Amino acid sequence: MRILFDHQVFSWQNYGGISRYFVEQIRGLQSLGQEVFLPQRFFAENVYLSKLQGFQQKSLMPFGFKGKKWLQLQLGKTASLRALRTLEPQVFHPTYFDPYFLPEVQKRGTHWVITVHDMIHEIYGHGSQGFFSLDARVVENKRLLAQKAHAVIAVSENTRRDLLHFCPEVDPAKVHVVYHGNRLKAEPMELRNTHAPYVLFVGQRKGYKNFKAMLDQLQPVLEEEKSLHVKCVGGGAFDTSELDQINSLGLEGRVQYTVIQSDAALAQTYQQAECFLFPSLYEGFGLPVVEAMACHCPVLLQEGNVLREIGGESAMYFDTGNKYSLPEALFSLLRSPEKRKSLIESGKKRAEYFSWEKSVENHLKIYQSVAGHGISI
Numbered sequence: 281m282r283i284l285f286d287h288q289v290f291s292w293q294n295y296g297g298i299s300r301y302f303v304e305q306i307r308g309l310q311s312l313g314q315e316v317f318l319p320q321r322f323f324a325e326n327v328y329l330s331k332l333q334g335f336q337q338k339s340l341m342p343f344g345f346k347g348k349k350w351l352q353l354q355l356g357k358t359a360s361l362r363a364l365r366t367l368e369p370q371v372f373h374p375t376y377f378d379p380y381f382l383p384e385v386q387k388r389g390t391h392w393v394i395t396v397h398d399m400i401h402e403i404y405g406h407g408s409q410g411f412f413s414l415d416a417r418v419v420e421n422k423r424l425l426a427q428k429a430h431a432v433i434a435v436s437e438n439t440r441r442d443l444l445h446f447c448p449e450v451d452p453a454k455v456h457v458v459y460h461g462n463r464l465k466a467e468p469m470e471l472r473n474t475h476a477p478y479v480l481f482v483g484q485r486k487g488y489k490n491f492k493a494m495l496d497q498l499q500p501v502l503e504e505e506k507s508l509h510v511k512c513v514g515g516g517a518f519d520t521s522e523l524d525q526i527n528s529l530g531l532e533g534r535v536q537y538t539v540i541q542s543d544a545a546l547a548q549t550y551q552q553a554e555c556f557l558f559p560s561l562y563e564g565f566g567l568p569v570v571e572a573m574a575c576h577c578p579v580l581l582q583e584g585n586v587l588r589e590i591g592g593e594s595a596m597y598f599d600t601g602n603k604y605s606l607p608e609a610l611f612s613l614l615r616s617p618e619k620r621k622s623l624i625e626s627g628k629k630r631a632e633y634f635s636w637e638k639s640v641e642n643h644l645k646i647y648q649s650v651a652g653h654g655i656s657i
């Protein structure tokens with residue numbers, strides 16, 4: 281099949297979950313012998329795309345300036361529209377929600393698919409509304425594209441339900457759940473006992489990520505477990521309000537931000553942790569859950585939303601709405617080597633269920649179906 285992806289997320293993200301997802305699809309589809317295209321001569325600085333053979337990207341300028349990514353995004357439309365006209369793909373898969381391409385696909389009769397990763401904007405608001413914002417019209421555009429697409433891919437059953445709740449005009453029959461995969465894996469490790477014990481938090485910390493509530497509830501645990509630390513990876517260095525909270529709880533030096541520069545280092549960070557804590561109130565999928573399980577790290581998850589769908593019976597759950605729930609769960613895990621071992625073994629098996637190879641195969645079936653190749657899904 282001839283499959284075209286557009287410029288959008290690559291022009292906007294240097295790295296991030298959505299661009300990584302699309303690179304995994306491109307790589308996997310190539311391995312299955314499909315003809316996969318990106319527009320020629322569009323501007324991007326994406327880390328994952330730079331590692332893909334056969335695809336080139338170029339920075340608009342070698343330095344940053346206000347509006348640079350927005351300008352890359354706008355200029356990329358010309359390249360993507362040119363690719364739609366000249367490459368004549370059997371399936372087009374835009375990588376974000378700008379509907380710039382609708383007149384072209386309608387004129388040419390091109391079949392196309394959109395992926396919905398979550399409904400965070402609908403639940404928690406648009407975020408930035410500024411002139412250079414990627415998300416200023418994301419709610420309206422997502423609704424429009426989900427209605428018009430030949431097929432919609434949702435990354436979890438929870439996301440599918442939320443999409444149909446917020447966009448009831450979308451035909452449920454064309455919304456297909458395809459889970460993400462994972463590439464992190466555990467390695468032989470001899471250094472575990474040389475590190476101070478820590479619980480691990482991965483990713484952004486603002487708002488619905490619920491980091492501040494987690495810290496409040498960890499305070500009595502850290503007070504009793506004198507050697508235990510909290511290690512934070514991703515999301516940038518602590519801001520003033522976070523530092524103020526850490527200081528007010530008397531946790532100076534016990535809550536640390538760490539920069540991780542490779543997948544191997546991230547895998548080792550998971551593997552050496554006492555557990556992975558994920559207090560998020562909402563996720564579209566929750567990839568760190570699968571990463572932690574694959575790296576032999578027991579997981580403690582906020583009860584509700586998609587996390588039970590992904591973690592299944594291979595995780596422990598707590599409710600940050602109950603101030604005793606998280607400390608009780610964590611104490612239980614820290615003081616029971618048998619429980620920790622059981623969660624690790626169960627998590628390893630659970631992580632095997634989520635693979636990029638399976639994800640790519642399911643994407644291809646959807647593409648073949650919408651292109652009229654007689655594939656039923």
